[in-house]
Amino acid sequence: MQATGLIAVWLHVPPHREEEFHAWYELEHIPQVVGLEGFVSGRRYYCDQVFPKFLALYETRDESVEESPGFQHVVTHPTPWSGRIWTFFGKDRIRQNLVRLASVSHGRHPDPGAVLLRAFRAPRDLTAADGLEQGRASADMPGCTRYRLFRQVRDPGHYLEIFDFATPTHAAGPAPAAFFEQPARRRFDDGAGDVVRHVYAATGTPLVKDETVRGAGSPG
Structure with a gap:
């Protein structure tokens, strides 16, 4: 699937919450989002010098995917683990939908x-x-x-x-x-x-639809 859309998400969590934050992204959130219809890949990055520190880039089929029922359900009906993690970053989140x-x-x-x-x-x-x-x-x-x-x-x-x-x-x-x-x-x-x-810098395990790709980042 060709990706002409992008959803970019910037997040920040306190340092003592980062271990669970990374585990949630790796084990639940990235697979959940990339598994939705219209999503092509999900990759994570970080920069110690900026706020928010963490960045996720989701390639999408086109810019309409952000408003799709599947993604909106994830946003409005968080899993128990997602609900817990969301309390860590609160309002320290930026999301952009791009074409x-x-x-x-x-x-x-x-x-x-x-x-x-x-x-x-x-x-x-x-x-x-x-x-x-x-x-x-x-x-x-x-x-x-x-x-x-x-x-x-x-x-x-x-x-x-x-x-x-x-x-x-x-x-x-x-x-x-x-x-x-x-x-x-x-x-x-x-x-x-x-x-x-x-x-x-890249971090975690990049996920491409139907295949897992190891990146150059740390396993964070």
């Missing part, structure tokens, strides 16, 4: 060991051509395996770029910093507001 504008892979792309996320408000409507241009340019960064550009469904002026990298070292190294200083990239960024850019 993909462009995707460029650089050869065979294994499950990423890290992602560089850049969220921003654009001064104009971006197109697939804009994303394809940036995706092709990202091939020059060592370790960059894929680029995707998404637009928020409920706030169309806001966008999310995701750069997949083989390892956290590649994502946090000098090449990405140099990429964002290139003239063509600076033209793309001109006028952007509310810019947030962070590197998240």
Whole structure:
């Protein structure tokens, strides 16, 4: 199934709750969500330097899946374990529903060991051509395996770029910093507001529909 939608979820739990939080994600929540109709994969990441610390990315068939009966049932009828975990993060959660504008892979792309996320408000409507241009340019960064550009469904002026990298070292190294200083990239960024850019390392066991894929992250 081709995935043109994305549900991104940022969460934060107190350090003393993290062990159970990871167990819940691994043993219950990721399998439950990815098993729903319209979901393609689920992958988890973390960044110690930001709040919320944890990130989950769910690829979906399209942007309508968030409103599907199956997903809404999970949201409104939590399991006993989910209900307990939800008390750990409370309001420390952000969820975005996004639609993909462009995707460029650089050869065979294994499950990423890290992602560089850049969220921003654009001064104009971006197109697939804009994303394809940036995706092709990202091939020059060592370790960059894929680029995707998404637009928020409920706030169309806001966008999310995701750069997949083989390892956290590649994502946090000098090449990405140099990429964002290139003239063509600076033209793309001109006028952007509310810019947030962070590197998240992979964690846990990525789950792809009908197959389990081991990633480069820790087993957290």
